[in-house]
Amino acid sequence: MIKIKSNIAISESGFIFNPANGESFSANPIGIEFFNLIKQEKPREDIFENMLEKYNTDKNTLEKDYSDFVQTLNQFQLLDQDAENEA
Helix, strand or coil: CCCCCCCCCCCCCEEEEECCCCCCEEHHHHHHHHHHHCCCCCCCHHHHHHHHHHCCCCHHHHHHHHHHHHHHHHHCCCCCCCCCCCC
C-alpha cells in the first residue's frame, strides 16, 4: 500500500510541505483528493471507485493520472520507502 510520510502536510489550497527538507509543492484539486485519500491509507481500488463516481472520466485516464501523481510524490521523497513499487 502506498503511504505518505507521516510528517507531510497539505493545506486546503493544495500547498504540500515537507518539513524534513523545507521544500513545498502545489497540487491541483484532483491531486489534493488523491493526496488526502492516500494519506487516509485508502486502498487503490477505493480511491479509483471514489474518483470514478465523482468525476466524468474513464478508468484508463484515472489510472494514468494516479500513477503520474504517485510517481511525483515519490520523486519529491514524500512517500515511505516501501511504497515505491505501488504506482
